Amino acid sequence: MERKYPNLSKPIQIGNVVFRNRMFSAPMGGTDITADCTIGPKTTAFYELRAKGGAGAVTVSEVVVHPETEGSHMFHLDLKTVGSLSSFTYTADAIRRHGAIASVELSHSGQYAGTYLTDKDKKQGLAQWGPSATVRPDGLEVKELTQELIDDIVEAYGKCAEAAKRAGFEMIMVHGGHGWLVNQFLSPYFNHRKDQYGGSLENRVRFAQEVLARVRQAVGPGFPIEFRMSGSELFDGGYDLEEGVRIAKILEPQIDLLHVSAGTYQRGFSDTHPSMFKPHGSNVYLAAEMKKHVKIPVATVGGLNDPDMMEEIIASGKADVVEMARALLADHELPKKVVTNREEDILHCMRCFVCMAERVVTSTRRCSINPYIGRELEGMEITPAPVKKKVLVAGGGPAGLKAALTAAQRGHDVVLCEKSSQLGGILIGEQAIPFKYEMYKLGVTLAKLVTDAGVDIRLNTEVNKEVADQEKADVLVIAVGSEPMLPPIPGLDGDNVIIVNDYHLHQNKVAEEVVVLGGGLAGSEAAIHLAREGKKVHLVEMGLELAPDANIRHRPILLKEIEDLKIQVLKEHKGIRITEDGVICVNKDGKEILVPGKTIICALGQKSRRNVVSELLDCAPVISQVGDCVKVADITQAIYQGHHAAMDI
Template sequence: MQRKYPNLCKSIKIGNVHFRNRMFSAPMGGTDITADCTIGRASTAFYELRAKGGAAAVTVSEVVVHPETEGSHMFHLDLKTVGSLASFTYTADAIRRHGAIPSVELSHSGQYAGTYLTDKDKKGGLAQWGPSDGVRPDGLRVKALTEEVIVDIVAAYGICAGIAKRAGFEMIMIHGGHGWLINQFLSPYFNHRTDKYGGSLENRVRLAQEVIDSVREAVGPGFPIEFRMSGSELFDGGYDLAEGVEIAKLLESRIDLLHVSAGTYQRGFSITHPSMFVPHGCNVYLAAEIKKHVSVPVATLGGLNDPAMMEEIIASGKADVVEMARALLADHELPRKVMSNRDEDIVKCLRCFTCMAERAATSTRRCTVNPLIGRELDGTEVIPSAHPCKVLVAGGGPGGLKAAITAAKRGHKVILCEMTDELGGILKGEQALPFKYEMYQLGVTLGKLAEDAGVEIRLNTTVTKDYVEKENVDALIIAVGSEPLVPPIPGLDGDNVVVVNDYYLKQDKVSDKVVVLGGGLAGCEVAIHLAKEGKVVQLVEMRSELAPDANIRHRPILLKEIEMNKIHVHTGYKGLRVTEEGVVCADAYGEHLVPGTTVICALGQRARRTVVEELIDCAPYVIQIGDCVSASTITTAIYQGYHAALDI
């Protein structure tokens, strides 16, 4: 077979272990963590899904090696806790039986213990330990580890590694990046010690070397050890790439794979996990430079989801392995699709941070585009129906498309009607925003998958009660979505006004001075786009804060972009009327003119309830999904669409 991406699909030997391709599943924390910090069944299924999808390695994250000094509620692995060894054994087996190599990440958060606790107040009850005494930015005191305790922590890494090998794991990853304990020792910003663990680079690297040696003694020669490091801390006071190279050179003889990430907890979440506002692969340069100076294989990562880009990374020698986390949530079958030349079928990650926001908010996982994530035990197989029937889906947005694809896979005869001339629903508008173009692509990909599944697609077709009765269907899925909210503000129907949903059709009408009326997620994102184009942008919001509808991971990044792009923000402003000069607004102090020759109306969406009410009794089985129920998110629409089809 001629592989479209031969370098990406090529096997690699690391240590004494063979990996089936160069696509690894990067560490992702489990969410089904028991009270005893063992791996729950849901987390086992979560990791297994990546193995089923063709990843060469799947890394379980994170195992706290020394709970005595790091009491976070993350995975622990020991022989004392009933169920601990068994839970890791079942997980390793679940990964390995699909041909992937099970790996486990050993970690210690140091002075950032408790970061992933849902109840953030509990961090205050944890002892925060680091290389040096100090105070965290949030006021928590940090105590310097004694040499005696360091010796105990080093030994704990080896003990955990040995138990992991016993459980069936075939690779160990040591977390030495992102501002966690080992990184804190490597960093001149955190490490102010004057003993053998501080001062010179050789001293600051000592803990990492001792940890690796401890793990090596436990697992033996040939057993792959992957060391994860930040190529650069990327903030003033931290180590830079040049020093990152030297760190790598001091570690390479002890390890089998060098995993080069970026940034630290101190620098910011969006550096380590690149957001939609930065290019894919923006951190690859770190691995590429370090690889020039070491002989050990190097892995890279950072917002990677395009097989062509990943192929180039391997082919050009920038790295030997590419690792993905979010991309394999969005499409767990990405590696299998690459291996079988079906890359056009890949559902790409949107970098919307729903996955990480959900973990922080509810201690679960969810993915905007993959309804299986975090719910793998609910059933990952689409089972053919014993009684195929005729299904009509009204609406060609993401929810309707997902419902149609799923129903067709079950063997039903599916007709999907879309009232416009293009599929995608609200996603069509995203094609005008470069940093959200993958949301537009989602609609295109789902449309292709629907056609491939045998769905009959009828464009420019409005579904009415008469239409449904004429088709005589057994099931009707109503996915007619929402429509823009345009309140009766004088002048809002003027020629200088563009509704945000229509911006992609009317970009040429937008002048260089713009007022965005509405500071929710849609308004903020279009404002950022316009500002990046060089326009003077005024952002008006009636509430006291911007983008309350954005998730807790995306929102801080969004607000930073607004600040960086010098957008003029007016909160607490209520729009009264639109004129040729801009929008007249009122606040507690009176009326004000917010100047601009174009106005973008981004005041939200409302469900198309009138359409729903007409169709609600038109078939034996009727279900309404997505925005037509209540204006919500792509996540909700796709999840509801998938399960609506399973229920037929």
């Protein structure tokens, strides 16, 4: 068989271990962490899913090596806690049985202890430890680690490594990046010690060397040790790429795989986990430079989800391994699809941060486009239905497409009707905004998968009572979506007004000065896009906050983009009239002002098409309602509801 992606697909030997391909599942924190900080059964299934999907390695994250000075509610691995060793053993076995190599990340947050606590108030009661005494930006005091504590922590790395090997893990990753403790010692920003651990680079590297030496002692020769580091801290006061290279060269003799990430907790989440506003592969240049100076294999990570890009990275020698986290949540079978030349079937990560936000808010995992994530124990396989039925799906947006796909995969006879000439629903409008293109692509890929599954697709066909009665379906899935909210504002029907959903049809008509009316998520992202195109943008919101509908991880990054692009934001301004010169608004003081702009983008929200739903409620023996037609929400709810409605048939 000739493989389209031969470099991604070929094995690689690291230490004495052979990995089946060059696509590794990067560290991702688990979900059901027990009260004793062991791995719960849901988390074992969570990691197993990526192994089943074909990844070369799957890394369990993060194991806190020294809980006495850490305190975050993450995994602990020791021989004292009942269930600790066994939970890791079952997890390593679940990964290895599918051909992937099980790896575990050993970590210490240092002065950022408590980061992963759901109850953030508990951080106030923790003792924060770092290389140097300081006060964190949030006011928490950080104590300087003593030599005795440093020795204890180094020893703890070794003990955890011993236990991991005993449990069946075949690689150890030492987390030395992102502003955690090892990185804090490496960084001139954090490390102001006057002893053998501070000052010169050789001294700042000493702690990492001691940790790696103790891990090597624990696991023995030939056992792969992966060291994750930030190629550059990317902020003033931290180390840059040139010094990052020097760090890598010093540590090279002690490691087998150099994993090059970027940024630090101090700098911000969108660097360590590149947001949709950054180019894909934005960190690859760091790994590429490192590879010029070391002889060991190098891995790159950060916003990678495109096989063509990843193949080029390896083919051109920028890196030897590509690592993905979010991309393998969105489609756990991405590696398998790459190896079997099914790249067109890949569901691409949208970098929407639903996965990261869910862990912060509920201590679980969820992915906006993969309904299995965090619920793997509920069944990772779509099993055939015991009785084949005729299913009519009304609406070809994300909810309808997912319902039709899952129903067809279960063996039902599925008819999908879409009133327009194109599948994808509200996702169609995202094609003109580059950083949201994956959302548009989701609709395209789901449409392909639905076609391949044998669904009878009927475009330009709206399901009404007459159509439903003719089909005589056993089950009707109503997924008719939502429509824009268009309040009775004079001038809203003018030629200078573009509904945000239709922006892709009229993007060439947008003037140089624009008013975006509506500061929710859709309006805010449209404003960012237009400002990036060089437009002068005014963003008008009648409420007190921008993008309250954005998730807890995405929203701060979005607001920073708006600030950096110098978009004029007018909160507590209500649009009352649209003219050829802009939008007349009333501010909180009741004063009328003109917000100038020759083009108006209307982004005032969506409303459910309940009138359509009402007509169809008695048109089949079994009725399911999914997606925006139930309640205007997001892609996550649409995909989940569509999938599970089909699983219930």
